[in-house]
Amino acid sequence: MRQTTMAKPAEVERTWYVIDGEGQTLGRLATTAAHVLRGKNKPTFTPHVDCGDYVIIINADKVEMTGNKLNTEKYYNHSGYYGGLRVRSAKEMKEKYPVEWVRRAVQGMLPHTKLGDVQRRHVFVYAGNEHPHTAQQPVELKVKG
Template sequence: MFINNNKTYIKKVSYQKNWYVINAKNQNLGRISSKIAYILKGKNDVTYLPYQESNTNIIIINSKYISVTGKKQKEKTYKKHSGKPGSLKINTFNDVQKKMPNKIIQHAVKGMLPKNSLGRKLLKKLKVYSDNKHPHNSQKPIHLTTN
């Protein structure tokens, strides 16, 4: 008779939160969004589990200076619909960048996160600001440079 004493050990998420600050000035939208999603999911941590929420918060500054390649500034569109007939609003990248530059990065990262309750929780940990200033100075964030 064989008795298996091997038990699966699942490490609990640590309670210490990691804060990252990423400067989006002159960065490519797709490349920086994929790095943000990678860190938000916790894939850069040794204790990564796909179903566990990581204790990582990300602050993006200078979102109004994000760039895209090719003809995307004129051709990329963002659609919004209220559900009523004839209420479809279509805006180009330039229009959204002038009015709501934070929505561009949030929209790109949201598409790269899981489409379930975990993805919604992770998106709440992303803070995007259009300028250099942010109210999270007391957390002692880690400044990341993306090249």
């Protein structure tokens, strides 16, 4: 009889991946990154253990959105004070805050738990083509679509 193998945190082997965001759609890029961050691309995936890999996203300023979403999509922040609501459009986020824009999309697809908090620390987003993680020898990951 076969038994289901559960990954233990000490046995997890982590790989570094780099995703080039140039010409990619935001949603496709974010789902691919979240899939790898959770570890669902591995046969040893265990839902309650952080068995995911590290993801570096470069060229965040060249990520696209389809349709009219750049004008209609809104991002909300609230400071906690009265009148502290800040509303920004996707177009403004892409132009002024491309790193936060991509990071929000990826982090929104991760679980909103303590495990998700750990997995959120494994994504690194950069607006340009350069990143400081060359010592980790990241492998290029292609996004489908």
